[in-house]
Amino acid sequence: MTINRKPVGREGNGCFLTSVTDPKFKTNNFIIHFIVPLTRENAAENAAVSFMIEDSCKEYPDITAFSRRLASLYGAGVRTNVGYFCDNQTITIAGNAIADRYALNGEEITYDLARLLCGCIFEPVSEDGAFPEKQFALKKQELIDDIDAVINDKRSYSFRQAREIIYRDEPSGIPVKGEKADAAALDSRRVFDAYKRILETARVEICFVGEELPEKCVSLLTEKFDGIRRENVYTPENFPSPVKEKTEYVTERLDVVQSKMIMAFKYGENSVPPEVLTLFVQLFGATPFSMLFKNVREKLSLCYYCSATANREKKAVFVESGVESANIDAAREEILRQLDAVSKGEFPDELLEQTRLYAVCALKGIGDSPRSAADWYFDRCLTDEPLLSPEEYISRIQAVTKEQICALAKCLTLDTVYVLTGKEAQ
Amino acid sequence: MTREIIRNDRVGEEYVRILHDSGLEILIRPTPGFSTKHVLFGTRYGSVNTTFKTKDDEDYITVPNGIAHYLEHKLFENEDTDVFDLYARTGAAGNAYTSFDRTCYLFSCTDNFIPSLRILLDFVQKPYFTEETVRKEQGIIGQEIKMYDDDPNWRVMFGMLEGIYHKNPVKIDIAGTVESIARINADLLYRCYNTFYNLHNMVLAIAGDVDEKEILAVCDEMLIPSENKELSVIVPDEPDEVAVPYAEQYMEVAVPMFNLGYKSSPVKKEDQVRCEVLCNLVLSLICDETSPFYKRLYDEGLINSTFAYETFSGEGFFVPIMGGESREPKKVAALINAEIERCKAEGLDRERFETMKKAYYGSLIRIFTGPESIASNLVNAGLRGTGDAFSFIEEVAHAGVDDAEKFLKERFDTSNCAMFVVLPRDDDKEE
Structure with a gap:
């Protein structure tokens, strides 16, 4: 097993790549984390960004075209997630596919997957500085449903509720996808602005785990991150949770x-x-x-x-x-x-x-x-x-x-x- | 003892299949380079196997629902110790599960593989039940049943199965009910154990950086030879029509959830893999994210990304299922049925059929990724009792669109489906 870690792109731009490669793996996996501050004001709009970039990009502009592309890459998968990381919020996009050696017709599955992920991250579908209204409305509803759906699983629900009390007045006590009312108040321009802010200021941690990381994938990621203006890059925070005076x-x-x-x-x-x-x-x-x-x-x-x-x-x-x-x-x-x-x-x-x-x-x-x-x-x-x-x-x-x-x-x-x-x- | 190497050139994978003199089928896949060893010891005994006999029995016996799962719990307790205490000495992580048609005992470890294997083979072959220990378990299992009663995903699935089947025990929760488990006693557990935990009815699957000779030495020493008791299991005769076409329940959920299933006759054991592959391909062509139909429902806000499908199949049951969240589940069901009829009349998308085969192939390659999924695949293949661990890959490779269209016409009867909906409590109050 070989493990490497290096900056991606210009020095000081806050992007890092950790690669874990081993010939025993039969799949290749990219996990790209954007680490941003977790605040009541921004939690829902950041979460909405993850919904907007999950299943489309300029080259494959709707769920049908995008899913067909994934299917043609031997059932490759792309998923986004919103999570906690210390007192911060992570917007994560991950892609996985079988290793190139299993391709029946010599396709470069890993590189094509990296291109697709870059499409989601750097070239989402947009119109005049906003996400398309119709697509946005559906995704916004999905975010609202997702926030509501926490009640379906009583174990997750109880932990979510407890979390707000345990970490009262701390970033970790904020619901990671925001409150329903915050999500309901979002509009496509605001979420597109959040998308640009994340791209330009988030700390970025890319993790690759798989059989082999083709050099051209690293070049692609470097070229893409160098192609955007990155400044005032966020330094993630964390504070130990204070103990309440009384239980x-x-x-x-x-x-x-x-x-x-x-x-x-x-x-x-x-x-x-x-x-x-x-x-x-x-x-x-x-x-x-x-x-x-x-x-x-x-x-x-x-x-x-x-x-x-x-x-x-x-x-x-x-x-x-x-x-x-x-x-x-x-x-x-x-x-x-x-x-x-x-x-x-x-x-x-x-x-x-x-x-x-x-x-x-x-x-x-x-x-x-x-x-x-x-x-x-x-x-x-x-x-x-x-x-x-x-x-x-x-x-x-x-x-x-x-x-x-x-x-x-x-x-x-x-x-x-x-x-x-x-x-x-x- | 017989030994053969099962190889598949399409994926370049192989494993060893041994029929041990004790009657047990042993499947081993060495995985050099991996630290983890994963082992499953499974029996063809699940929640649906409630009526059975062996050659020693005069007539069939019917036992309370949930007994297979109850037996799984009780087997973890030896006369003198708890199995988890034994695994604690080797560092292995032990567990077990009961499904509709099987029970498996498993462990994962990185060190002390052989001592952990000894623990597994020992406790699964050494039942110890008394009326007192059996009674004690009722509390914990009762709590498990109640926990699932709060799970809307679980309820929507069983609600749909209760609609599909009149008598088939697959419609009953795997753990049974609080009432049914109250009827379980030590004698019944021994009866079920002696019937189904016969090595002729069981499979041992192992994946990891292991030595076959060492494994066989332990098996030779520890496996207690079984006589083939010619086990016979029956599923109650089931009418062709669904039991309840539509039912609903109010729960603490945010958005209504539904499951829609199509009643379909059980498939023969030798057709199981072929039918499952064809069913999954048909379902993907009708309604996965690559289909125009999915996009239409999605764009109209009728479904969201929770929408999914599965082929629910096993011994005595076969149901294609679709489901997810929707604010208009009845409308979605009607549109799904209309789409199925359209596909029957106009045929399936031939170009997309090949793409979906490619995606299916990719998903099957992933099974061979690590010891855990490899061993699980081996035990599934062994317990299926037909074909091998590469059967799905071969069936996908050979699947033709004509076969899929024929399958669609035969097994998706839109006039014979059942739907169950879980509705939010708030809707209940409003009515």
């Missing part, structure tokens, strides 16, 4: 059968190495033999799921659970009891070693999946160690001590408890 409890009622509970803990100004956080979260609640799974779910049958995750940049740990309404209080108390046990070191040394083994196995597997490899290096692109490999991280995982795990558990403060429950539980 905030919020209950929301909807017509649901199973309740959801999200508990957010924070460690504020405490400094915790990432590898300690990784192992703590897995030991506490991210494996099928973790403290939460074994006790809250298996032993006491209090939840159908009960798992821990973390946000390293925001210095926060979350416990998500799907729980029967009658068991909400008991589940919350048991989760706190398990955290207390970890903080006191009341878990077998064997559990730490098993967790370490599990984490190492997962890290070793990252290089087997193009998507995992791309996510790994993107996750590090703003740190001092953008090329830190999973193998190097494993050596840090090996050095984590039980005392460090206990110390992290001890400095966690319960910040927010959000519960989504049925109306009958009122």
Whole structure:
């Protein structure tokens, strides 16, 4: 496996390319992230840009022509996404296709895919400095529906709702696609202006993972980014989330059968190495033999799921659970009891070693999946160690001590408890 | 024991197929350069297999719905330990799933492959159920069932299947119902286990940088030879007509969601792949993003990018399905039916047919990308019991537009379809 990272285009223009190549891969994947500030004013318009560039470009100006082009590239795929990255918003466009060696007629699939992505990014369909009205109206409705659709999946919905409370007054608390009302107020010219602003000022992180990156694809990307004026390039931000003085409890009622509970803990100004956080979260609640799974779910049958995750940049740990309404209080108390046990070191040394083994196995597997490899290096692109490999991280995982795990558990403060429950539980 | 290499020159891939003396079919695909090893141990036993007999039984027995899934949960618990505790010692990530026609136990690992394989082969062959442990599981599975009750995508799918079928158990949630699982006991679990977890009815699929000889040594040691019990499974006789052409339910959703399915007779096992390939090609020609019909619905705001299709097929069931979000689902259904009739009358787009074959080929190449998808493809091929892991690629290569048109006429009966719609709660209040 070969890993490279270099600037793309003129020096100082804020565009970087990380490539991970290995002949074992049978597909080639481009993932292009535009990192921009996350604000209430701009979240929805930036999200709308991602909808506008997903399935058309000047050369293939509607969904039919664009989809037929993808089909002719052996079912290549192009998708856009809007997400959080620390306290920032990412507009991502990704393309993937089978490697050129599988082409039945010698087509240059990878280069054609890169051209298509460049078409979406640099040459969207436009009319007089705006997106075409009809196309825009459909995409705007789709964005509104997408914002609304979060309620379809109660687990995602509850996390979205909890997020706003956990990160109140912080960029990370802003809905990543904006509010419905913001989306409804958009017009095509404003979104086209947002598109131009993103292109000219966003920090750009391009990740390629695949069998081989043809040099002509790099030349194409360089030529395209050099062809636009890039100035005042954004420097992504991040702030640890402040701990609330008093735990905030919020209950929301909807017509649901199973309740959801999200508990957010924070460690504020405490400094915790990432590898300690990784192992703590897995030991506490991210494996099928973790403290939460074994006790809250298996032993006491209090939840159908009960798992821990973390946000390293925001210095926060979350416990998500799907729980029967009658068991909400008991589940919350048991989760706190398990955290207390970890903080006191009341878990077998064997559990730490098993967790370490599990984490190492997962890290070793990252290089087997193009998507995992791309996510790994993107996750590090703003740190001092953008090329830190999973193998190097494993050596840090090996050095984590039980005392460090206990110390992290001890400095966690319960910040927010959000519960989504049925109306009958009122 | 017999051993053969299954090779496909079209994609330059091969794997080893071994019929072990124990009765088990073992499929191995070495993948040098990959750290991950992925293994699935599967049985042809899913939620639809509720009525069955073996040569030792006088008559067919019908068991409660959801028992295959229940059995999957219980098998993770040995007499003295929990399987996850065993995997914790090797670092493997273990899991399992039950679908309509199969149950698979799987793990992924990078190190300790052989010890992890031993754990898998051991616990799947060593059931331990008592009335107490069986009862204890009812709470967790009951919670799982309730969680799916809140999932509109799940409800819209099963609502449609309840409309298509009168008796076929495929219309029942894989996990059963809170009432049906209350009837499950240890004796029934043992009965189902002894019937379906016979190695003649099972497949072991492995992909990763592995050594075949090491695997076979472990298999020779651990597999408990089974007698072929001549398992026979029946699906209740099903009327030709759909059960309920239209039904709806109110839930907490933003935009109405629908599924539209066409009742179609089950296909023979040997025709399964061919029919699935033709059905997917027909569906893509009628209504995927490359079709003028999709654009028309999209431009009129009748569908959005959630619109999708699938071929829902397996033992005893075959349903082409279309669905997604729409504010006018009934109008969309009527337009889909009109488009199907137009395609029947005017024929399919021959030029686009070749493009869609190319796209389908590309999607199948991706299956051979990594150990996880390779092993899953192998177990699917093995449990299908016909053809091999390259059957889909070959069927796509040989598919002709005339076959697709014939298939369209035979299997898309617009007068015999069922639709289910999930409507937003707010609409409920307004009415």
